[in-house]
Amino acid sequence: MRDREAATPGLEGRRLSTKETAELLGVKPETVYAYVSRGQLSSRRDPGGRGSTFDAKEVEALARRNRRETSGNSSSSTSGELSVRTRITLIDKDRYYFRGVDATELAARYSYEEIAEWLWTGELRPGVTFTAPEASVTVARRAVDALPEHSGPTDRLRVAAIAAAAADPLRFDLSEDAVLGTGRTLIPTLVAALPPLRHDHRDEGPLAHRLWGRLSGRTPDDVSLRVLDTALGLLVDHDLAASTLAVRVAASARAHAYAAVSAGLGVLEGPLHGAASGLAHRLLLDVLDLGSAAPVVADELRAGRRVPGLGHRLYPGEDPRARALFTLLEDMPGAAPALAAARDIVTTTARHTPLHANVDLALAVFTVSSGMSASAGETIFAIARTAGWIAHTLEEYEERPLRMRPSGRYVGERPPQPLPGPLGR
Structure with a gap:
């Protein structure tokens, strides 16, 4: 849909100074020139002065776009995670x-x-x-x-x-x-x-x-x-x-x-x-070799490692990709031993922590059963x-260029620091 926000009165056809542009965008003057270098704003040298001027309509469009992205794209102040608009998944x-x-x-x-x-x-x-x-x-x-x-x-x-x-x-x-x-x-x-x-x-x-x-x-x-x-x-x-x-x-x-x-x-x-499925592949082979998941899972836990192929931060329950693959694997010739080993891993680990199988474990059952490498x-x-x-x-x-540019939060020594001398003196 087209943007239907009302235009700011009095800006039509005007040229804005760097200071006015910065105020309208809510940024520092140096950021205005950063927008120019990224191709997000066009500037024109003021023949009567030393500064640049900017098309008011273009500046206002950028300001509207920034406001939308601040509300819809920026990281949440509570979660601290980057959020990007997408129509894909x-x-x-x-x-x-x-x-x-x-x-x-x-x-x-x-x-x-x-x-x-x-x-x-x-x-x-x-x-x-x-x-x-x-x-x-x-x-x-x-x-x-x-x-x-x-x-x-x-x-x-x-x-x-x-x-x-x-x-x-x-x-x-x-x-x-x-x-x-x-x-x-x-x-x-x-x-x-x-x-x-x-x-x-x-x-x-x-x-x-x-x-x-x-x-x-x-x-x-x-x-x-x-x-x-x-x-x-x-x-x-x-x-x-x-x-x-x-x-x-x-x-x-x-x-x-x-x-x-x-x-x-x-x-x-x-x-x-x-590469996580490769770790699950090797885990399955170990379980098949020993005939039981208990000693293999115990070794993983003793080493302080998470058991590969279990749990997913985005799914509190079962990974739907794993569920779909396991259903198909039930009918795949030669997959029964690896499927049984995978179930043993899930059941054994559940005594320590209740985690569902994820797609890496399902993929490992397929690769092991097909004679594929890890x-x-x-x-x-x-x-x-x-x-x-x-x-x-x-x-x-389709988005504005270089929008994926977060600002660093500097936590090092505050300047000015003395110039370092050569090593060994």
């Missing part, structure tokens, strides 16, 4: 929604690519599949193949994204159509850049089918492919997770879409985010979330 109690539609129902009915399109455009494109330009894939594979053997999945994906960006001379086009095109080609490029584990693997069909051959050397059955596709759809987005916030900061600075995705991949590698969950997470990052990049490009 809503998390409410023990459910979450993509553009107002239950995300678990979307993942149950539609493919990963279809959900990505819904997130980006608000429209469903039945049967859509993403394909990558051969030139982009060639460059990305060459870059990934040059990495050391011990490189992790996020290393490979980050290098593939950078290589794909370098191969795209139009990457600085931030228009909606261009960014959508980037999303539709970057995601399959990331998948194609990963080394296949099967010699007979072919890059055809839905993205989940292409990804399987890079995660497992086994021949997939229909149920297993369905679980993988559903996992991708469930993990597409999850509000402002740490990696998504990094993406929005990059987009706020008008970094191109490849760079914004690279920012997200950099944060995703942390053990508290995308890092496979991280790969699934990263590929899935790239679609959400593209959605947040598109949304952030």
